[in-house]
Amino acid sequence: MDISQEIKNKFMARSDYWDWINKETSIIAYLDLTNMFHWQDVLGWKFRIEDAVGQLFTFSNIKEIKVYYGLNERDKKNSEAFHNRIKKTGAILKTKPMKFITKNINEGLFFQRRTMTLFDGLIKNKIQALIDELQKSGIIIEEPKCNFDVEMAMDMLDDAEKLTAVLLFSGDSDLLEPLERLKVKGKKIGIVGVRGRVASELYDIKDKYIDFGKFYTGKRAYISENPAL
Template structure:
């Protein structure tokens, strides 16, 4: 009899945010974790959450809720949180100087996926970024199963077809959602 698999979940918050905006509701991460555990009949499950956040003073709203959310994921749900402040870059355009923000977490995610390679049998990636295709191939060549969760508007064809399976999070039948997104929250991930 085979042992149930060990699962590692890697969540790219910015990719999930696009799906949440489309749905008009937030993910309930406790329900989402339970859904993954049940779907793969997991022996154990470890969840990593990757996000970049704005610096204090760069928004006209408080960031306290975002930091409380990170604490909830970490303390209440046991997620491993990887976060960094958005990098602010001044770019010159025809209209003058414009500040752009960047907060890509792909490298941090890839490092964790490789660093924890011996702790899981199945990797579940919540991302649609085609840059992960080489990593997915690497994992599969080492006997790992890799499943991708994203939404139709945020998934690259290469990643969707290069993994062991793809699920559109907007089509999951189980209730993995909570409250509706209100307009002022649309800048949160």
């Protein structure tokens, strides 16, 4: 049976991605896992961390893989079990306790500002009535937070002498400064991300952009693996 190129492209990594990775002699990959979990909303499918790391380890010139992900102390058993899965892949896990940030209950919790402009007065009044009821109920809405910008930046700079390129799985503009320093040292910058989730500053500094959806060849599922959710 002939398979169309369009279908092949969905499940086969682009050859130029392989070519860019293979021409470097020593790559270290840095995976901001919380950032990556948010990519799933754009992709429409879920990835397995074991498959993502396993795919990277098929490249002999990727010397280390560092995964950054927080520990949910409110669900410590499941969180530690997930951490153990990461460790079993051979990746280096960097972790710290998650913080839980209380969210303000307002229209911004449900809709972007530009979306609100599309609603007429009647719908806006209904939204406000819902917000008023939630505020009166005393309900508390929290969001898990665990940023690793500082840790990732320090690791990349500390690793500078043993790598020829970094492969960064993140779209966070806060990582621009360490990447600029690596660039000055002659290091190559590979940015892995998805549409709309990579800061323009990172896209501008990259030597190679890799679309995760066209790179990942592992299993795809519809169940989130993010134990923080």
